[in-house]
Amino acid sequence: MSENIVVTTGIYDAIKEHLRRKQVSITEEERLSTELRTAKQVLRRDLPEDTVTVDRVVTLKDHTVNSENEYIFVASTKAKPKKNKHSILSDIALAVVGYKVGDVINWPFKDGERKIEILKVEPWVQPA
Numbered sequence: 001m002s003e004n005i006v007v008t009t010g011i012y013d014a015i016k017e018h019l020r021r022k023q024v025s026i027t028e029e030e031r032l033s034t035e036l037r038t039a040k041q042v043l044r045r046d047l048p049e050d051t052v053t054v055d056r057v058v059t060l061k062d063h064t065v066n067s068e069n070e071y072i073f074v075a076s077t078k079a080k081p082k083k084n085k086h087s088i089l090s091d092i093a094l095a096v097v098g099y100k101v102g103d104v105i106n107w108p109f110k111d112g113e114r115k116i117e118i119l120k121v122e123p124w125v126q127p128a
Contacts, residue, residue: 004038005098006051011088012041014076015097018089027108032094039098050101050121054088059120060096063104064113072124073097092116 007015015036019029044053052058052073059070071092072085079087086093095107096118104117 004040005035006040006042006047006100007098008044008047008053009041010044011053011097012036012039014089015094018094023089024091024094025108025110028091028094028110031108035098048100049123052093052096052099052118052121055124055126057120057122057124058096058118060092061117061119063115063117068119074124 015032018024019032022029024032047053054073054075057070057072059068061068070084073088073090073093074085076087076089079085079090081090088094088097091109095105095109095114095116096103099105099118101118101121104115106113106115
């Protein structure tokens with residue numbers, strides 16, 4: 001598993017603001033605050049391609065319920081969950097943002113802790 005998450009400064013700031021507005025549970029807030037303290041901030045062009053961030057298609061395996069799902073993580077303003085476009089500040093995105101393919105994360109979701117593995121990360125090409 002990655003030692004520290006890797007995020008762009010924009011994503012880092014968005015998560016900090018999300019926390020400031022108390023948009024997450026207390027356990028999620030504690031976990032995110034800890035991760036942000038040690039996060040490596042990089043420019044978007046320097047972010048590794050296998051790292052979860054905005055505008056990426058991410059395949060996750062939830063070991064807790066033994067299911068595999070694909071998510072498109074987008075800016076909050078472009079989120080359309082019915083079209084599988086999830087905000088980078090959604091619960092599932094916050095659990096895996098900054099991690100890379102192969103990482104397994106135990107995350108304190110509102111409905112209980114779940115074990116999530118990142119199987120695949122690909123660029124999302126927006127339709128014209």
